[in-house]
Amino acid sequence: MKNKKIIIPPIKSQGIKTKLVPWIMDLVPDIKGYWVEPFLGTGVVAFNSGCKKAILNDTNPHIIKFYKGVQNKEITAPLMRKYLEQEGKLLSKAENEGYEHYLKVRTRFNSGAYSSYDFIFLSRAGFNGMMRFGKKGNWNIPFCKKPDRFAQAYVTKITNQLSAVAQVIQPEPDWTFYNQSFSEIIPLATEDDFIYCDPPYYGRYVDYYNGWTQEEEEQLFNLLSQTKAKFILSTWHHNDWRENEMITKYWNKFNIVTKDHFYHNGGKIENRRTVVEALVCNFDVANFSIHNHGIKIKPTEKQISIPFDI
16 A cells, blocks of 8 residues: 555545555455455445455445445446535525535435435535434434535545546446345355454444444454454554453454554544554464554654753
8 A cells, every 4th residue: 555545435434444544454465355344334445455356235225325326337426526516506505504405405315315416415514524324214414514515626526536436346246235234244255355344333432324232243253253264353442541342352362453543523522532443353463563553653853962162
């Protein structure tokens, strides 16, 4: 990943791994088979994997619907530009500083239309870059309070991101998208495949489509303990207040590399502080420093002392 431009997806979500992609990819071993991702999320890691064959899954049906639409060319950059320009104008002129039109789009989406274009609108106009759904599967993030959110430069940024992703996504059957439980996906991996797991972080209040429990963490541990494939699991290690109890309970069985990271967004103040990220691996990481791997510390210049008698 050295000096390689990172592909940033058009979907925005809290906890996106954009800044951690070089660190993650630096640890990924050679892959003969498929890139397998049971928790796709925004897709930022998969899109930067360089793999031509992939099995990609997420329990959020809107994410999978969107990327399948990109894959089969139903969703394109020109169509997205036209849509965002149209909705952006309505947003900028709407009452209550744009909130009325945001609510209109959100209601339309939640009514069962579930338009992938509306999904991107809500993803990019929601408060603080968060993605959260209620128990009924409805989008329930409030507006970011920026009526001019979809200015021309921002629309261009989103459509360029869509274009970049469209160039990476391979047609079926090379890249297959699933909307299933992770428990259905991990067993598909063979010893030639590689699994990257980025599940919701237990105990970190990270919003997701359907939450995350300790029982699911245990199930994930059991599945990864049994797989013949090599894997990397992303999780959190500790923050200023507490440690991730799942590390001691489960993941210490494997090799762990950590790194200081700062999340800029979050619904709670706890999530706006430095957190130590962990990559859990079932392969040798002896060639990597255990903490802050990939961080290049700029050497401090030695200060020249000046004699007092000059």
